[in-house]
Amino acid sequence: QAYEPDMAIILNNLAVLYVATQRFAESETKYNEVLEIRRRLVEENSEQYEYALAELLNNMAILYSKTQRFAESETMYLAAVEILRRLAEEYPHVFKPSLANVLNSLALLYSETQRFPESEAMYKEALKIRRRLAKDNPLVYEPDLAITLSNLAGLYSETQRFSESERMYKEALKIRRRLANDNPLAHEPDLAISLNNLALSYYKANRLSKSETAYREAVEILRRHADEYPQVYEPNLAHVLNNFAVFYFATQRFFECEMVHKEVLEIRRRLAKENAEVYEPALAETLNNIAILYSKTQRFTESETMYKKSVELLRKLAKEHPQVHEPILANVLNSLAALYSEIQRFYKSETACKEALEIYRRLAEQNPQVYEPDLAVVLSNLAATYYHSKRYTICERMHDEALVIYRRLANNNPEIYEPALENVLNGLAVLYSDTYRFAESEAMHGEALEICRRLVKDNPGAYEPDLARVLNNYAVLYSNTQCFSESEAMFDEALKIYRKLAKNNSQAYEPSLASTLVCFANLYHKAGRFDENEAVYKEALKIYRRLAKSNPQVYEPELAVTLYNFANRYFSIQNYAESKTMSKEATDICDRLAKQNPLAYKNLHFVTLGITSSNLIFLGKFAEAEEYARRGMEVDSTQAIIYSCLAPALLLQGKYTEAENLYRTNKVQLKDAFLESLKQLEDAGMIPDERREDVEKIRTLLNE
Numbered sequence: 001q002a003y004e005p006d007m008a009i010i011l012n013n014l015a016v017l018y019v020a021t022q023r024f025a026e027s028e029t030k031y032n033e034v035l036e037i038r039r040r041l042v043e044e045n046s047e048q049y050e051y052a053l054a055e056l057l058n059n060m061a062i063l064y065s066k067t068q069r070f071a072e073s074e075t076m077y078l079a080a081v082e083i084l085r086r087l088a089e090e091y092p093h094v095f096k097p098s099l100a101n102v103l104n105s106l107a108l109l110y111s112e113t114q115r116f117p118e119s120e121a122m123y124k125e126a127l128k129i130r131r132r133l134a135k136d137n138p139l140v141y142e143p144d145l146a147i148t149l150s151n152l153a154g155l156y157s158e159t160q161r162f163s164e165s166e167r168m169y170k171e172a173l174k175i176r177r178r179l180a181n182d183n184p185l186a187h188e189p190d191l192a193i194s195l196n197n198l199a200l201s202y203y204k205a206n207r208l209s210k211s212e213t214a215y216r217e218a219v220e221i222l223r224r225h226a227d228e229y230p231q232v233y234e235p236n237l238a239h240v241l242n243n244f245a246v247f248y249f250a251t252q253r254f255f256e257c258e259m260v261h262k263e264v265l266e267i268r269r270r271l272a273k274e275n276a277e278v279y280e281p282a283l284a285e286t287l288n289n290i291a292i293l294y295s296k297t298q299r300f301t302e303s304e305t306m307y308k309k310s311v312e313l314l315r316k317l318a319k320e321h322p323q324v325h326e327p328i329l330a331n332v333l334n335s336l337a338a339l340y341s342e343i344q345r346f347y348k349s350e351t352a353c354k355e356a357l358e359i360y361r362r363l364a365e366q367n368p369q370v371y372e373p374d375l376a377v378v379l380s381n382l383a384a385t386y387y388h389s390k391r392y393t394i395c396e397r398m399h400d401e402a403l404v405i406y407r408r409l410a411n412n413n414p415e416i417y418e419p420a421l422e423n424v425l426n427g428l429a430v431l432y433s434d435t436y437r438f439a440e441s442e443a444m445h446g447e448a449l450e451i452c453r454r455l456v457k458d459n460p461g462a463y464e465p466d467l468a469r470v471l472n473n474y475a476v477l478y479s480n481t482q483c484f485s486e487s488e489a490m491f492d493e494a495l496k497i498y499r500k501l502a503k504n505n506s507q508a509y510e511p512s513l514a515s516t517l518v519c520f521a522n523l524y525h526k527a528g529r530f531d532e533n534e535a536v537y538k539e540a541l542k543i544y545r546r547l548a549k550s551n552p553q554v555y556e557p558e559l560a561v562t563l564y565n566f567a568n569r570y571f572s573i574q575n576y577a578e579s580k581t582m583s584k585e586a587t588d589i590c591d592r593l594a595k596q597n598p599l600a601y602k603n604l605h606f607v608t609l610g611i612t613s614s615n616l617i618f619l620g621k622f623a624e625a626e627e628y629a630r631r632g633m634e635v636d637s638t639q640a641i642i643y644s645c646l647a648p649a650l651l652l653q654g655k656y657t658e659a660e661n662l663y664r665t666n667k668v669q670l671k672d673a674f675l676e677s678l679k680q681l682e683d684a685g686m687i688p689d690e691r692r693e694d695v696e697k698i699r700t701l702l703n704e
Contacts, residue, residue: 005049008037012056015063022277024067024321031060051095054083058102061109068323070113070367077106097141100129104148111155114369116413123152142179143190146172150197160415162205162459169198189233192221196240203247206461208505215244235279238267242286249289252507254297254551261290281325284313288332295339298553300597307336327374330359334378337385343600346389353382373417376405380424387427392435399428419466422451426473433477445474465512468497472516479523491520511555514543518562525569537566557601560589564608571611574684580615587612587628594635606636613645617652618684625649640666644673648681656694663698671702 011034018027034056041049061076080102088095107122127148133141153168173194179187199214218240226233241264248257265286271279291306310332318325333356340349356378363371383398403424409417429444452470455463475490494516501509517540524533544562547555563586570579590605598605609632616625629646636642643666651659663674678695681687687695 004037005041008034016059019063024063027063031063050083051087054080058105065109066324070370073109077102077109081106096129097133100126104151108151116159119155123148123155127152142175146175150194154197157201157204160459162201165201169201173198188221189225189236192218192240196243200243204462208251211247215247219244234267235271238264249293254293254554257293261286261293280313280317284310288335292335300343303339307339326359327363330356334381338381341385341388343597346385349385353378353385357382372405373409376402380427383427387431392431395431399424418451418455422448426470430473433480438481441477445477449474464497465501468494472519476519479526484523484527487523491523510543510547514540518565530573533569537569541566556589557593560586560604567611576615576618580612580619583608583612583615602636606632606639609635610642610645617649618686620686622649622653640669644670644677648677651694651698652688652691663701667702674702
């Protein structure tokens with residue numbers, strides 16, 4: 001008994017070590033042994049041992065939080081707070097600092113479990129204590145004050161209260177700059193973390209220049225310290241570099257993004273080799289982030305490889321500690337599913353998404369506050385997979401389930417979940433439009449637009465890009481339903497926003513500007529306003545050419561689509577020479593893209609070959625037209641529409657028998673298309689005299 005207090009200290013320290021090295025089961029065993037000792041000691045002498053019990057309860061709460069046992073964690077924190085409040089009433093100078101520490105940790109737990117008002121209340125109580133302590137003894141307590149200021153700023157950033165977040169971060173930064181000036185070795189690393197947090201808040205508020213400046217300063221500080229003490233500071237350097245890479249990704253600076261991610265990968269591979277239990281989770285995160293980058297830059301094979309490495313690592317980690325690593329595994333599976341959907345491997349996409357969904361359903365059942373948002377994300381992603389594979393009924397069901405969750409979440413926390421709610425509404429609106437349920441589509445678009453306008457009113461910097469996107473999609477609906485004036489007004493407003501954003505940050509917003517210009521041009525085409533249509537297409541084309549020159553892997557597909565649309569525009573006004581120029585360039589791009597990933601670009605490749613063949617027929621180049629039509633058949637032999645190009649190309653070359661066979665075989669399906677093409681060719685004067693008799697015979701065959 002005399003040695004029990006010392007034994008408890010040793011066991012407690014060993015348990016702390018086990019937590020730090022991810023040995024959670026062993027840690028819990030040791031903590032429970034300490035708990036039994038300290039409860040017994042408190043019964044014998046509460047005044048002497050209650051503080052040690054509170055310290056233990058706080059440590060156990062941290063363990064339970066790390067292993068996703070949030071209810072048990074809260075119970076432990078509250079028990080520790082109860083003891084420390086009582087002790088602090090009697091001896092405030094002794095126990096107030098510890099009370100503030102536990103309140104700060106409890107606030108972090110509440111934030112992680114989406115209980116933001118309770119989190120704010122705990123932070124504010126901790127802040128009040130630490131301000132008073134720092135006033136009396138700044139040298140000792142200002143570092144702790146900076147921690148709580150930074151944490152509260154993070155909460156405000158998470159709940160979209162960016163001005164309050166900035167104010168708190170700047171106060172924390174001011175303290176840490178002063179401390180770092182006096183003692184750089186001790187306090188500069190903390191200054192770097194404050195700069196990282198401020199950069200993240202600026203990024204969320206769309207203040208990109210300020211975000212980059214803060215990231216650069218944070219990286220510069222940590223590089224300097226990591227050069228001297230790599231084992232101590234390389235993990236933090238990798239963390240900040242990872243966030244900086246995500247910033248580069250979001251601002252379309254993919255080369256810089258890859259360079260930074262590769263540096264992080266090198267650091268984390270080295271750290272994981274030395275201490276797998278501690279650093280493999282971070283390595284898996286980096287592999288996932290690089291996979292996302294490769295997917296965005298059309299390097300699909302490399303992306304899949306990175307995703308698979310991340311999944312393999314996380315499966316191993318989840319087997320050992322499922323409560324810790326299953327949520328991360330589900331997140332990576334969800335991202336892998338998005339890749340498979342993009343490259344048309346829908347079965348694999350559905351399989352990966354369903355595994356993620358199964359994990360999040362189980363987690364959300366146990367802890368809905370924490371995991372329902374993730375569940376809704378996966379439901380939306382699965383809905384997207386079903387949408388792209390034309391499975392509209394089940395797509396709608398997934399969207400509806402996600403919508404129910406987001407409505408409930410947004411009702412409780414509108415600042416956080418209204419943006420996600422708007423996104424689901426937008427997805428449903430597009431689905432309804434594609435399935436000709438235009439009234440329902442308009443209702444969804446209207447609600448999404450109302451949310452966006454409200455968000456922009458409160459925070460234009462953060463939400464103007466979302467408003468422009470919703471306006472664009474709403475305008476497309478009006479264009480499809482022949483409401484041209486309403487559509488034009490929406491496009492004008494969206495373009496005004498994108499032009500302003502692109503002026504300040506061309507890399508981030510020119511792609512969206514070009515995309516909206518293409519949609520606007522399509523509106524003018526439908527409305528018969530061909531001169532305006534051409535001017536808008538040319539502006540979009542100019543942007544895409546510039547983007548594709550600097551980053552072909554990302555923007556050549558968009559350039560090809562725009563060229564194809566432009567070719568259609570010229571074809572519709574019988575300018576076949578211009579149409580062929582555009583379609584031929586689009587086809588050349590698709591030839592390159594299809595070599596890398598034929599499945600992903602199959603449809604685009606097919607239609608560009610088809611319109612090029614049609615143009616060549618109207619230009620009298622029948623043999624070349626045949627060549628492009630046959631190439632279209634090689635790309636997709638299931639689409640009979642290509643025969644409306646191949647058959648006349650053969651017929652007008654005098655290959656009557658082969659042409660007749662195509663006309664006869666596809667007569668039922670393509671009769672109207674065949675007759676219309678022959679009429680258009682005749683009206684254009686493209687039927688050679690020596691082929692007129694053959695053409696009449698085919699007309700007779702089709703009309704039989």
